[in-house]
Amino acid sequence: MHHDVTLIPGDGIGPEVVDAARRVVEATGVPVRWDVQQLGRPALDDGASSALPEETLASVRRTGAALKGPVSTSPTGGFPSPNTGLRRALDVFAQVRPARSLPGVPTVFPGLDVAVIRETTEDLYAGIEFRAGSPGARAVVEAARRHGAALAEEAAVSLKPATEVAVRRTLDFALAWARQHGRRKVTVAHKATVMRATDGMFLEVGRELAARTPDLEIDDVLVDNLTALLVRRPEEVDVVVTTNQYGDILSDLVAGMSGGVGLAPGANHGPDVAVFEAAHGSAPRHAGTDRADPLGMVRCGALLLRHLGEDAAADRVDAAVADLLAEGRVRTYDLLPPGAPGAAGTRAVADALVARLTTHDGGPR
Template sequence: MKRAVIIEGDGIGPEVIASAVQVLEAVSPGLEMVEGCMGLQCHTRTGSYLPQSTIDLLNDSDAALFGAITSPADRADYRSPLLSLRKSMDLYANIRPVKRLHPSVGLVDLDVVIVRENTEGMYTGEEREVPGGIVTERKVTEYACRRIVDKAIELCRADGGKKVTCVHKSNVLRRSDGLFREVFLDRMKGSGLEASELLVDAAAAALVSQPRKLDFLVTLNLYGDILSDEAAALAGGLGFAPSVNLGEKFALFEPTHGSAPDIAGMDLANPTAAILSAAMMLRYLGSGNAADRVEKAVPAALEQGIRTRDAGGSLGTREFTRRYLEVLSSC
């Protein structure tokens, strides 16, 4: 039996994860789910943003489904527990598929997968003071570049894709982004896939002006974070954007959106991204048919007018989930 850790997190996290858990229970009753704790509310209860008990659960499980966390504004020494997990568990690939799920949702007909290096770049957290300012240290290694490019190639092949596009800024960051570009071109040789490249600003424009020419994008940490949020906004909003933090032996799945504390507890959140993240987890755990059902039910629900407010509807989180489950039962 597969085991998944369920971590609600902060803000709207508990609401959207509750919806996703109902979906998991409906399509995969044999999945063992155990509760973990991480984030600001966890710190309030336990004194830790990431307790050892949660780390132990993760190390003894197959995957995790996570909501969102709120970062304290008044703690200069705060270190995100999610970033810590990505490093300690070597969750090196952040994979964010973005797809317009219905013609009436979003602005652009996107269907793209952004494969983002997840452990280095600008997210090292290494900052130091210099006279008159702050220096942030950016790390790019050949090893990290090689394995994220290889993961993009693997995913593109598995999906039947034909092209991988490297997104960089090597015209300015000649050594670090230049290394990433060189590794990409080298690893693409003999892959059987078309190698393409875009400067990050050109990639941002192409998501708007040439969306159907993009398939798989592979990029560094900060670029991937920004581009995936742009892509999600164009395809319907962060409420429709799932993701996974993937390592060699473990994967943590989460909606791309944040904790949205301004609407927490108001029954307003769109749980679709959490539901689609749960579908990604099911496929990772070997339940591809169940994952297909969950994903198929989303556009079917949208077609029937089952929508939260961000998608032009009027349903709250709980009512959306109830009606979505009715659609799911017939898929």
């Protein structure tokens, strides 16, 4: 029996780190049949009519799982964000980014173990924006003025939509994820004191669920207060569930606290599919240099294996990563002091992990 998985290399450093993750997954001996598809600029370069090709979407719908590299958004506005488009088209509405301190990785938060879950289809990242002076912006400004807002006529506008359906299913997902992973507490992060309609809805539904969920501790906190709590007493935070923009920021914060964004994995979940991608971006200036840290994507490979029901193989990948970091001999530049010699390349890190999986622990099984 084999597992069908869509493989999206992405752009920038994407192809290098995705190849490293693919090699590590294969080194576990779990049979995976990869369906390679393109997204973003690479898709257009291959002759696709869209940066979000229907062939790519169809592949993920068929396989139900994708390992995806970082994909750049056009800096000139030549095409919409393929990342946002992919999430919407596949209805992947909840993103999980776990962060925990790892052996051998310098951090002032050695006991960190936090997961950030964010809603990914709405909020300020929904892409409903109007440039200053456009008809849409003027209409929104006029409506805001009727409600007493003192907005300049030439204001640019971004809208922050929220629906109860999206809010409720994200909170339900967070509670189910916490139970499945043996977590003790879920914190609802919001700014309902200012955004009473949108964040107020998130808070209201969260408190409703808390009142009828006796098996989990559920609290809520203002998002700015949460950032202070995370850096002062992170042991008080377990699972955070929040809106799209706050979740993006908080997940990078806890990734940095754990030792670096280059180490941070992530998973996007929908009703029928899951897309696994690292927290870092495409870093085009490092593309093709064999310099990028592949461990975030490798750890996505472990999350993928768990999603496929291959828990033993996922444990072996996690153990190989932990052993490699604890040993400290093979590290990319981001895990060394600035300017320190001896940085390993992307391929060397993958080679070391593959060697551990195929030799040190007895080989694929």
